[in-house]
Amino acid sequence: MADTGYILALDQGTTSTRALAFNAEHKVLAVAQRELKQYYPANGWVEHDAAEIWDASLAVMAEVIGAMEARGMTPMALGITNQRETTILWDRRTGEPVHRAIVWQDRRTADVCDDLRKEAGVTARITRQTGLLLDPYFSATKIAWILDNNPDLRALATAGDLAFGTVESYLLYRLTGGIRHATDATNASRTMLCDIRTCTWSEELLDLTRVPKALMPEIVDNAGAFGVVDEGLPGAGIPITGLIGDQQSAAVGQACIAPGQVKSTYGTGCFVLQNTGEELVYSQNRMLSTVAYRIGGKTAYAMEGSIFNAGTVVQWFRDQLGLIQSAPDSEALVAGLSDSGGVYMVPAFTGLGAPHWRADARGMLSGLTRDTSAAHIVRAGLESVVYQTADLFAALKADGAQPAEIVRVDGGMAANGWFVQYLADICDVPVERPVSVETTALGAALCAGVGIGLWPDLEAATAQWQLDAHYDPAMEAGHRAGLLKGWQAALRQCLA
Ligand code: ADP
Numbered sequence: 001m002a003d004t005g006y007i008l009a010l011d012q013g014t015t016s017t018r019a020l021a022f023n024a025e026h027k028v029l030a031v032a033q034r035e036l037k038q039y040y041p042a043n044g045w046v047e048h049d050a051a052e053i054w055d056a057s058l059a060v061m062a063e064v065i066g067a068m069e070a071r072g073m074t075p076m077a078l079g080i081t082n083q084r085e086t087t088i089l090w091d092r093r094t095g096e097p098v099h100r101a102i103v104w105q106d107r108r109t110a111d112v113c114d115d116l117r118k119e120a121g122v123t124a125r126i127t128r129q130t131g132l133l134l135d136p137y138f139s140a141t142k143i144a145w146i147l148d149n150n151p152d153l154r155a156l157a158t159a160g161d162l163a164f165g166t167v168e169s170y171l172l173y174r175l176t177g178g179i180r181h182a183t184d185a186t187n188a189s190r191t192m193l194c195d196i197r198t199c200t201w202s203e204e205l206l207d208l209t210r211v212p213k214a215l216m217p218e219i220v221d222n223a224g225a226f227g228v229v230d231e232g233l234p235g236a237g238i239p240i241t242g243l244i245g246d247q248q249s250a251a252v253g254q255a256c257i258a259p260g261q262v263k264s265t266y267g268t269g270c271f272v273l274q275n276t277g278e279e280l281v282y283s284q285n286r287m288l289s290t291v292a293y294r295i296g297g298k299t300a301y302a303m304e305g306s307i308f309n310a311g312t313v314v315q316w317f318r319d320q321l322g323l324i325q326s327a328p329d330s331e332a333l334v335a336g337l338s339d340s341g342g343v344y345m346v347p348a349f350t351g352l353g354a355p356h357w358r359a360d361a362r363g364m365l366s367g368l369t370r371d372t373s374a375a376h377i378v379r380a381g382l383e384s385v386v387y388q389t390a391d392l393f394a395a396l397k398a399d400g401a402q403p404a405e406i407v408r409v410d411g412g413m414a415a416n417g418w419f420v421q422y423l424a425d426i427c428d429v430p431v432e433r434p435v436s437v438e439t440t441a442l443g444a445a446l447c448a449g450v451g452i453g454l455w456p457d458l459e460a461a462t463a464q465w466q467l468d469a470h471y472d473p474a475m476e477a478g479h480r481a482g483l484l485k486g487w488q489a490a491l492r493q494c495l496a
Pocket residue numbers: 013015266267268269310311312314315327328329330331410411412413414415416
């Protein structure tokens with residue numbers, strides 16, 4: 001890449017929309033960000049305004065392009081990464097959304113899933129084709145919900161007047177002036193409509209969930225020529241050459257591109273991805289199988305486990321209980337303690353994700369005594385995120401995955417050195433934190449770089465990955481086993 005060129009990444013997340021400029025050394029040269037308004041119209045419902053997402057995307061792109069122009073630099077390519085599963089329907093003529101976006105966290109279709117589950121063999125068929133579990137988390141039942149609750153929209157959808165897409169697909173459509181209606185294989189793999197063995201839409205699952213095929217985008221690779229930014233928009237003429245869902249993007253940004261490699265992201269929730277290469281491994285322990293990336297028509301797969309509450313535990317201590325002033329304060333508060341004083345916390349604020357998938361579970365603190373201090377409780381909270389990660393690794397191991405040699409961490413909580421050391425200790429695996437913590441946006445930038453031919457493949461694109469800190473496990477095995485036994489006992493109480 002010439003010294004005056006850079007790669008623009010658009011990171012459309014659950015709580016914000018960001019644009020970042022990266023150079024070929026993975027360095028962030030500029031950032032712009034807009035918060036995204038959350039709508040909670042009913043219990044368990046979460047919505048976004050897709051028009052706001054579009055406006056914010058243009059605003060952050062314009063800001064970064066402007067800042068870089070002032071430094072004499074121009075964008076070579078655009079890569080987009082996004083919150084996955086979130087469902088948008090829009091008018092093909094205008095590109096305007098016809099309904100609020102239904103966000104991945106939204107549980108309104110739980111009943112629909114329960115009804116589908118009653119039909120013999122349905123769950124097994126869904127898992128076989130999609131690698132997922134039948135759950136409201138994924139897009140399929142969200143699309144059907146919009147059509148079922150707006151009969152006019154179902155008629156328009158069947159007639160081919162509407163389009164469906166997850167966020168990257170919607171942004172691609174609008175950025176290309178309606179020329180390209182496509183989704184990438186990683187995002188498609190989260191709809192519960194894609195047969196990930198072939199990366200094609202499953203007619204059977206479209207029928208089952210009553211989603212008209214006329215709505216569906218073309219499924220494309222993560223790197224390629226997907227169109228150019230339309231005239232009159234910020235960055236007009238930039239080729240769009242990378243599309244990838246956020247967790248897969250973080251895995252690419254962490255250079256987890258060889259079978260066996262693992263990344264774990266600790267933001268609001270925690271997402272563990274283990275690359276399984278060309279092999280599609282089905283979990284017997286309620287982990288998900290998913291597309292890690294597809295480049296040059298070749299698909300790599302991953303196993304994924306998600307924990308709903310990670311950073312939210314720290315936020316809860318700060319905002320609800322007032323035990324800490326700021327998230328980073330948690331480190332100094334707990335580091336001086338020898339243990340949590342027998343306190344265990346199960347942070348099931350919104351249920352438990354993998355490997356339990358218990359939406360009805362609620363949080364719990366156990367082992368409290370008169371000697372329990374605020375520090376013990378905060379420590380139990382941080383420990384709980386580690387124990388939940390250990391449960392995910394145990395599930396992966398039970399599924400026959402090769403144990404990770406190293407786990408690469410990122411996300412807000414990865415800044416907490418005590419937390420990362422405890423993770424290494426309890427999971428009994430070395431943990432590494434990279435210099436570039438912007439792994440999600442970086443993954444999209446690297447895909448875009450491959451798409452434009454800056455690098456021949458992901459191996460070359462990720463070769464610059466740089467270590468910030470390495471943590472070796474240093475806990476005695478008996479001690480570890482005792483702590484995990486206590487956690488399992490607390491977890492059983494919570495699930496009961
Ligand atoms: P997201 O992308 O999901 O919004 P981030 O990756 O920005 O999340 O991480 C933010 C989360 O990390 C917050 O929940 C915050 O409480 C937590 N966090 C940030 N810094 C620390 C820290 N030093 N120790 C523990 N938790 C932290």
